[in-house]
Amino acid sequence: MDKIRLGIIGMGNIGKYHAEYLLNRKINRCELVAVCDANVAPLEQFKPLKIFGDGGQLIQSGAVDAVIIATPHFQHTTLGIAALENGVHAMVEKPISSHKADAERLIAAHKKHPKIIFAGMFQLRTEPRYLKIQKLIKEDLGEIVRVNWINTDWFRTEAYYASSGWRATWKGEGGGVLLNQCLHNLDTLQWLCGMPARVRGFCQIGRFHQIEVEDNVTVYLEWANGATGTFISSTGETPGTNRFEIVGTRGTLVLENNKLTLTRNEADMLEFSKTAKQGFVKPGSRPEEIAFENAAAPHATMVQNFVNAILDGAPLIAPGEEGINSVELANVMIYSSLLGQTMELPMDGAAWEKKLNQLIAESKIEKKVVKVATDDFASSFRK
Numbered sequence: 001m002d003k004i005r006l007g008i009i010g011m012g013n014i015g016k017y018h019a020e021y022l023l024n025r026k027i028n029r030c031e032l033v034a035v036c037d038a039n040v041a042p043l044e045q046f047k048p049l050k051i052f053g054d055g056g057q058l059i060q061s062g063a064v065d066a067v068i069i070a071t072p073h074f075q076h077t078t079l080g081i082a083a084l085e086n087g088v089h090a091m092v093e094k095p096i097s098s099h100k101a102d103a104e105r106l107i108a109a110h111k112k113h114p115k116i117i118f119a120g121m122f123q124l125r126t127e128p129r130y131l132k133i134q135k136l137i138k139e140d141l142g143e144i145v146r147v148n149w150i151n152t153d154w155f156r157t158e159a160y161y162a163s164s165g166w167r168a169t170w171k172g173e174g175g176g177v178l179l180n181q182c183l184h185n186l187d188t189l190q191w192l193c194g195m196p197a198r199v200r201g202f203c204q205i206g207r208f209h210q211i212e213v214e215d216n217v218t219v220y221l222e223w224a225n226g227a228t229g230t231f232i233s234s235t236g237e238t239p240g241t242n243r244f245e246i247v248g249t250r251g252t253l254v255l256e257n258n259k260l261t262l263t264r265n266e267a268d269m270l271e272f273s274k275t276a277k278q279g280f281v282k283p284g285s286r287p288e289e290i291a292f293e294n295a296a297a298p299h300a301t302m303v304q305n306f307v308n309a310i311l312d313g314a315p316l317i318a319p320g321e322e323g324i325n326s327v328e329l330a331n332v333m334i335y336s337s338l339l340g341q342t343m344e345l346p347m348d349g350a351a352w353e354k355k356l357n358q359l360i361a362e363s364k365i366e367k368k369v370v371k372v373a374t375d376d377f378a379s380s381f382r383k
């Protein structure tokens with residue numbers, strides 16, 4: 001094989017976005033040959049591509065070597081498993097599943113078919129600002145002691161929530177701001193800082209919108225080395241803040257307003273504290289701005305990497321398996337809040353699945369879907 005025949009399942013906001021750059025031939029050795037959506041009529045515009053109304057049929061058609069799965073979250077698991085079991089390479093949109101137990105099912109299917117490539121669409125991992133932070137953590141920051149991410153610039157209107165029946169429902173999505181808008185940030189958080197050991201969430205349900213899931217959250221996090229942190233998010237606040245701060249023993253990193261600053265300590269602060277002879281002194285420190293550019297085409301870079309992994313065995317930027325971590329974080333934050341308890345990680349995925357099924361069964365929400373303009377959709381990418 002020297003060229004991948006690719007299909008997209010789910011041609012809503014992001015599916016159409018993927019199709020656009022794929023059709024403009026930004027991906028080497030890859031051709032978009034098929035599109036699929038449960039709502040098949042609008043796909044006519046994509047002819048002469050092959051058109052399907054059912055993801056399973058596309059997977060079994062023999063028309064594609066690989067798929068991007070861009071449906072609502074719950075179908076990521078079922079369609080992902082169907083792809084892997086039929087020898088079709090799968091790139092699954094975030095979140096890889098709606099809840100941890102489903103993510104484990106998807107990963108188990110991949111274990112049975114390890115030669116099939118399974119990737120997650122976590123495009124923030126291609127952004128130079130996060131790659132620079134990753135390097136600075138490894139080389140300059142010392143031991144991490146605190147991580148704070150105020151991530152409240154995810155403003156969404158009631159019209160957004162009314163735009164699809166599945167949005168912001170337990171049944172259609174399995175969660176709210178954590179599982180949808182913040183999922184990329186949660187992936188980035190664990191990718192850079194590792195998984196916390198303990199979480200206590202305080203999540204408000206429908207605080208700013210007529211929805212049954214969380215839209216305003218404050219979470220306390222604790223890592224195994226004793227580092228502490230907070231993760232704060234909201235879809236109701238504007239202009240909102242996006243401030244990511246990582247404190248290490250040798251310096252502090254702050255990413256805010258498109259500016260990355262490293263303030264280096266002249267000595268490791270804990271060593272300094274142990275050895276200083278005076279009570280009020282502190283090590284000198286010096287701020288330094290770290291320049292970065294924005295990634296030109298982060299989604300396309302991820303798909304190119306997926307293709308290179310299939311054809312050349314290139315290492316994946318985001319192996320599908322790693323997608324379970326952000327799902328687990330989103331799940332445990334809301335679960336901890338609902339129980340009013342601090343929770344240890346790894347969490348019990350089966351217990352959350354049971355609780356989620358109870359929330360689905362007790363749901364009284366009746367959604368009225370309203371057609372809304374989505375031409376500003378891509379403005380939500382750079383967080």
Ligand SMILES: NC(=O)c1ccc[n+]([C@@H]2O[C@H](COP(=O)([O-])OP(=O)(O)OC[C@H]3O[C@@H](n4cnc5c(N)ncnc54)[C@H](O)[C@@H]3O)[C@@H](O)[C@H]2O)c1
Pocket residue numbers: 009010011012013014015036037038039053054055070071072073075093094095121123164180381
């Ligand atoms: N990586 C990113 O930057 C990014 C951005 C937006 C959305 N997403 C993710 O992509 C997914 C879709 O989000 P969206 O905003 O495009 O939603 P959307 O509602 O605009 O589109 C979903 C589409 O899937 C179709 N669909 C539903 N069930 C299907 C099935 N079984 N088979 C085939 N088609 C089916 C729907 O008809 C709809 O057209 C979500 O999981 C979301 O989290 C990722």
